[in-house]
Amino acid sequence: MIVDRSVFDDSHLPQRLQHRDAEVNQLARALEPAKQGDPADDLLISGPPGVGKSVLTRHTIDRLATRADVQYARIECMGQTTASIIRDVLGAIGDRPPQNTAREDLCLQLRERVTDPVVVVLDEASEVHETKALDRLADVEYISMVVICYDPDDWLSQAPNRIARRFHGRQLRLDRYGVDELADILEPRAREGLEHGAVARDQLETIADEVAGVARFGIYSLLAAATLAKDRGHDEVLDVDVADAYPLAQEWMRQAALDSLAFHHHVLYEIIREAETIDSRTLHQRYDAIADDIYAGRQRTPLIKRTRRDKLAKLHGYDLIGQEGGTKDRIYWVLDESVRSGYDIDVRVAATKDSEL
């Protein structure tokens, strides 16, 4: 059923970008000056998550870099600091400075070493304002910026004026795909990743419709449908497999998110999952009741309440738990009961201890 799983990875670049011709051209035009050794134009690329902003830039800049001698750096800005962004840029164009290089040194090196056009792609740039990286990059003549974000107006309003001005009239908006368009995009993946004829066109359209044009979700759903078909012993993907695909894809994404988090998050998550819904007061009580047992024999030690709130916010941001209510009356619940921690955390100990007290 599944011939090549790698086709469904985020890192997989399709051979041809479908339904993005105008966008590819606009980006290519912005980069054009770099071919002659001039600084490229800046560009602000915006659009909802999972519609191919990153794929578009990777595809277009890779192609440019193979044809012309243009250097570029792709930077995942999420959670990065000023220094780490500058260091990434330096690393992309030559030797990567060691981790403990002073910030001033990094900026100095940047000015000295960038003597030809460099395109810096700032991916997931929503929070890059909190760093000084934008200013530092803007100081260097030959650096041009391709910024990828969700909401362009929001991003520009938070940027310093001198930065925002650089993007005036230099914006590119990507929207969700239509059902037909996304089905077109899924088709080559099905062809390369699945057995021949395993999935029909109208099934691709059903998937495309369900994920509301978000390509990344569509691709995961397609893999999920094929996985279900295989597990259920079907020779080809049936409509029932398609129907159950998206929830399974969501479960995978959430499970991957939870797996990526630290032990602390897992403890809180499991307490919430066991309780179905729980208010913060009870949550903290449970945590205090079982923390000593659960953390026994581990390097980590239990957290104070303030830090637990940060972990809970993280779980919420990762779409693992829901929350409702402002200050006093907040409740939490897990969004998918079948997503569970891989750690052996028995929170029911807490329940019994509670009742004994």
Added chain:
DNA sequence: TATCCACCGGAATTTATGGAAG
């Protein structure tokens, strides 16, 4: 209605860790 309490989350500070240079 006034006061208290527990929780929320921003901001600053501390702690632990690790690589590089002297």
Added chain:
DNA sequence: CTTCCATAAATTCCGGTGGATA
């Protein structure tokens, strides 16, 4: 080995908020 620098994680401090209680 000590010092310097950066980073991540956790703690401390604190103003704000809203429900419970006198």
